[in-house]
Amino acid sequence: MRRGVTRTSTGITVSIARDPALVRTVRLIAAAVARRASPDEEFVEEVRLAVGEACALMVGESASDAGPVTVRLALDTRLCVDVVAAGPVAMADSFDSDVDGVEPWALLRGLIDDLSIERDGDSTTLSMSWPVSAVA
Amino acid sequence: MRRGVTRTSTGITVSIARDPALVRTVRLIAAAVARRASPDEEFVEEVRLAVGEACALMVGESASDAGPVTVRLALDTRLCVDVVAAGPVAMADSFDSDVDGVEPWALLRGLIDDLSIERDGDSTTLSMSWPVSAVA
Amino acid sequence: MTVFVRRVSRELGVDLSLETRHEGGQTIIEVGGEIDVYTAPKLRDKITELVGNGEYNLVIDMEKVDFLDSTGLGVLVGGLKKVRAHDGSMRLICNQERLLKIFRITGLAKVFVIHGSQADALAER
């Protein structure tokens, strides 16, 4: 029964099968972690939306046997979230669009200023982060 | 944008730093997964309690630098939950008890009939499962 | 209280509810819950079904929507294209800032006619 342990960072990693039904659970987790960082519900909603969106994009990208999508949330001086999936991710507008300038990535790019997308070998990582004040 | 994909099982794995504050988040996930298996709130509460308890025991066992505690939830014909942590876990009553027959493991053992505890090399796995009817 | 109900429905795992009414030549779809990568196909199927039945003037009431992601947006845009192909219309009812923000960020606020209430939507048709 430890208590009052000093810690500098706190993290949670969740891996889901590529099942769209599980994306909501990831949103629930993201919101819970965000709420630890700040009670500001607008911030919590933004994190919920962005993480859910990143996760939905990765889950929607390929067949359900393409391996899990992993979401890493770390809370330190920033709330950092990485969404990792095996396989390439189509970042461009892959469908014929007759509405100019809209595409699935528009929302995520609009939400996250510092969105970074990295290919490493076979996997793709989406990274995003938010500044947070003191963590309780 | 896939839909109506046939799948036989659905799973979610969550790893948390050994931070007691994150155990509640694991309970939230366990409840969300249980609720997918059955809308019966009594069942959901039982899963929430058992998974939270297993996780709390593992988190409470050692120092915060002992590596993460990993919880795997898989939903198939049963809801199977494994809680894995590095290092040994004290399964016996480690404190001097003046109240007969009570110990931290009493609750988990009381909740789960088929609780299994396995040591594999450096890690300990607690496994529990519940029968579920059809998964939506 | 809205915030209250929203959270509860989230933890309870309520996903998407769809209720359809007809009023003055329009078809109003009241959507409740979360429109996301999992539930959006249900909304898409409903729109496809209505258009298949010759209902080309749709009003999507999103007042009870708790969450919307890009999959949901895609279904709305897809629906708009479908009704336009029949010279129809699809208008939205939404007064939640959280959702309006999503339409603004994606540029879709300019693509859709968005009303603040059912009364407005039916008055301005």
Add this chain to the structure above:
Amino acid sequence: MTVFVRRVSRELGVDLSLETRHEGGQTIIEVGGEIDVYTAPKLRDKITELVGNGEYNLVIDMEKVDFLDSTGLGVLVGGLKKVRAHDGSMRLICNQERLLKIFRITGLAKVFVIHGSQADALAER
């Protein structure tokens, strides 16, 4: 409605609330929220503080407790030992079946005096 509030407080991340009152020589601690591995130390500290102040007759009101795990049970048993060391008492108020089940499973239902309401607890002292 209780279920309602319970869920909301869960998703909102409300953890533990403690309110202390004095009534007829007893100290009533009203506990709300989740008593778990994270929050139980707060309850333990409160009990230690009260016992340190010479308050040996405690009533723990758990009506607003949403969740209790073995760490919470440990704190309650620890509290019982502390007050008994001063010939004091610690009684619980709890009428939620979910929580009573936990006391039964662990054998602690026989160790604690558990009342169904504050009225009962104060009447039967």
